[in-house]
Amino acid sequence: MEREGTKQELKLKKGPWKPEEDLLLKKYVETCGEGKWGTVSKRAGLMRGGKSCRLRWKNYLRPDIKRGGMSEEEEDLIIRMHKLLGNRWSLIAGRLPGRTDNEVKNYWNTHLMKRYPQYKRDDSRSKRRKLSHSDNSTNTCGPSSTNTIKGSDEGNDEPIAALNNMNSFNYDPESPQFPSEGEFYEEPVLPLLDSIVLLESFKCGAENSSPFYFPEEMYPLLL
DNA sequence: AAGCGACACAACCGCTGCTTT
DNA sequence: GAAAGCAGCGGTTGTGTCGCT
Incomplete structure (x- = not known):
């Protein structure tokens, strides 16, 4: 049950993340921790949906992410x-x-x-x-x-x-x-x-x- | 060098279950 | 117990890159 079609959310940015957005999200999570994704965009100054932020963090920004090919x-x-x-x-x-x-x-x-x-x-x-x-x-x-x-x-x-x-x-x-x-x-x-x-x-x-x-x-x- | 198709991967979407009110 | 909100999952799509012609 998600509410991502509200008027305000229509302005949300989509598409590839820019390095500065990554930085904002990373800083936010490092200081405030994971969770509360619904409010992350507002509090971190991002024009992204909570889902997008969560996905970006989980799949790309998390420090323990292993990059590169599979062994x-x-x-x-x-x-x-x-x-x-x-x-x-x-x-x-x-x-x-x-x-x-x-x-x-x-x-x-x-x-x-x-x-x-x-x-x-x-x-x-x-x-x-x-x-x-x-x-x-x-x-x-x-x-x-x-x-x-x-x-x-x-x-x-x-x-x-x-x-x-x-x-x-x-x-x-x-x-x-x-x-x-x-x-x-x-x-x-x-x-x-x-x-x-x-x-x-x-x-x-x-x-x-x-x-x-x-x-x-x-x-x-x-x- | 340009055009095109195939490929790889990032990101989005729709849905679900769980928690909170 | 019902409704609302949140977090997460898996499928799908979009986009950038690379190699071939």
Whole structure:
């Protein structure tokens, strides 16, 4: 529910950002912090919409952004993650330090799509499909969890189907449970990955310094 | 050198879920 | 509980650049 069509916002600037605009935004975020994007343009003296500011910061100005081409390791990870998750770019980007969802998405669409045309979505794709909480009454996943997923865009329905069957997995953020040994690989993959994101929020596995860390149990799934 | 098409990536748009009032 | 506002996501479009003719 956004209100970006008001009279005042019609004056908002569009198109490529100028260096001076970048500077204003950067200074603003450095002093006031991220968030409150709706008021950033006014307070920073920018004639840009909040969305535009947020995107510019997130995808370009953030100090931890990694520029330059993808390494083989990163590329490999993107391919594997996409195989499992589909077009959930933010989730994939979350495993790639310094990379943004937009960058991953662009990289996929321009580079990898050519190499892996089998993942090309068909024209019957649907808009983002809602996975409501009511569909998963036992799902107690927190707000940070990805509850919206796309449909069968990638011709890769299995993980989606798996996600729709979340009831088979314990999602209690207070006490996340992995499946017991033996039943592990029968369990849906997506809930597991979402749980990893969840575990990260609880700093589980933090002792491992590798940015590409996955629990050992995940290795077979990522190969 | 100019024109043109392909490509890469930045930015926008429409939509959704969550939070606040 | 409903409405409004905010933040974020993924798809799409726009624009600049590069290479080829």
